[in-house]
Amino acid sequence: ETTGLPLLVRWIAPTNPLWMMVGSSIVLKCRSLNIGTKHFRRFYVFGWEANERHIVHQELGPAFMLVSPGGNWLCVSDASVFTDVIHRRTDFRRNMEQFAVLNVYGKNLSTTDDEEWQKHRKVTAITFTEKNNELVWQQSLLQARGMLEYWLEHQPINTIADDTKVFTLNVLAAAIFNKSYPFEGATESKAHLNTQDDSYQYRDSLGKILANIIPIFICGEHGLKAWWTPKSWKSAGTAIATFRSYVTGLINEERDYMNRGVQKNQHLVAALVRACESEKTEDEKSVSSKRNMTLTEEEIISNLFVYAFAGNDTTAISLNHLLVDLAASPETQDWIAEEIRYYLPEDDTSEWAYKTFPKLKRCLAVVMESLRINHPLGQLVKQTGNFSQTIRVGSRNITIPPGTAVHLSLAAMHTHPQYWGENSLKWNPNRFISIPSGAEMSFENEILASDTQEHFLPWATGQRVCPGKKFSQVELVATLAFIFRNYTVQPEPQNGETMEQARKRIFDTSLEIEHEGKILHEMRHPETIALTWRKRESAFGNKGI
């Protein structure tokens, strides 16, 4: 109350573990039966911020306080507050309690601050080179081919949300472990889960960990194996151990190579082990060196896990949204196809050079527009720590008490009419493309708006900007380029719908976000969206796809 901000009161903490597991189902049941207050049905669901987007801020203002037994959350949609909070790094720090869920293997880049964070960031950043992005480009083209071939054989497809997770796991496996898997649909992929096939150890154990991240957080690795837990939790416990032993094996193999003076592997684990060993030598040489900048074996495992976590579902969820948004907008498919065909006229994808990536501006505009409307993280979370902090909201100075979580809502800021106009939920990637005044219309003259603007921060900004930003941009753009050069996608109409109605239905369905039992914000009912793929009449080339 002392802040003078509007209050939104909840009698159950959003972080209550039991509510995190079952709360949304209860609220959704109440909604379907039309029982409970409107307030309960709106704000007690897990992930309410993502579904509300700007609406609650239009009612309560650019900043309000959510008050619950779990503490106070300052919820913000105002771009200037975002900038202020993000850049006052010591006043507003990462909320480690909320990030502790990522400590499956101990501390890492995401769950540390200050000098400890710098160590993790410095050592792991060396692995995100242009060479690696080129590998991501090639691997994404390869996987996109496999995915499209699979979809063409099995249409209509209503498993794209699951298939995109297999897709991004495969791209990561190539970038992190140099392991190449042929694409197979999610249904086929599940068939490996209970086999002893070692080659799928990494991918399947990681997939199981990601799918059970909330039970893992609540019970811990050993608690998962208690007698009362369901089978899926027990197998998540086994997956944690499998992933650990798989990575330990790779670390030991790399150390062995290093001892013999051989530099054989190019994967991320090898780069990390080598970086740590060379840092160690540097540190040993430097008498004045006070900080140890090397990572232990557990820290390497933990960072690999967090990169895989941060890089997998974020990109898979975005790809799912992208494809549904495009299926709802045939004119945008034509718009990007023009660009793809202009810059990539060769049929043979092995001729598609990585240097084409920055030219595919319309494709990246599509990625940005989908992230604007449906962001997998929904918000950036900070906290005030032991001291109160003053921020300026509009013309007022507001003092925020110690121990307050600050939720910078990307979902609200990215859709607020103040920044995006009245029709802010209209999907329009063209908003990110412009032509300088006086310049003639040409692909070369098109300018793509920045992916880091005061009111648009899909990959965050400042010190903790996403280190996988380019990785994900390359992956998504390569996938769009491969698919939409020669193919179009459309929804499968239901119950006598016209195509126009089907397009509207799938777009509206994609706006409904689910968060229960998950860390990220996913589409609630992707299984109700069936898609079909068709070759363009003017498709280039006739060989295969």
Ligand code: HEM
């Ligand atoms: C479309 C895909 C992606 C989006 C929208 C995205 C977005 C973000 C955002 C907003 C943050 C800041 C989170 C915060 O400060 O609370 C972040 C952090 C991070 N991202 Fe991404 N990301 C994506 C893909 C990736 C990929 C592919 C990787 C790695 C391969 C990755 C690795 C990370 C890591 C490790 C962090 C934590 C960095 C730190 O705390 O210093 N991300 N990402």
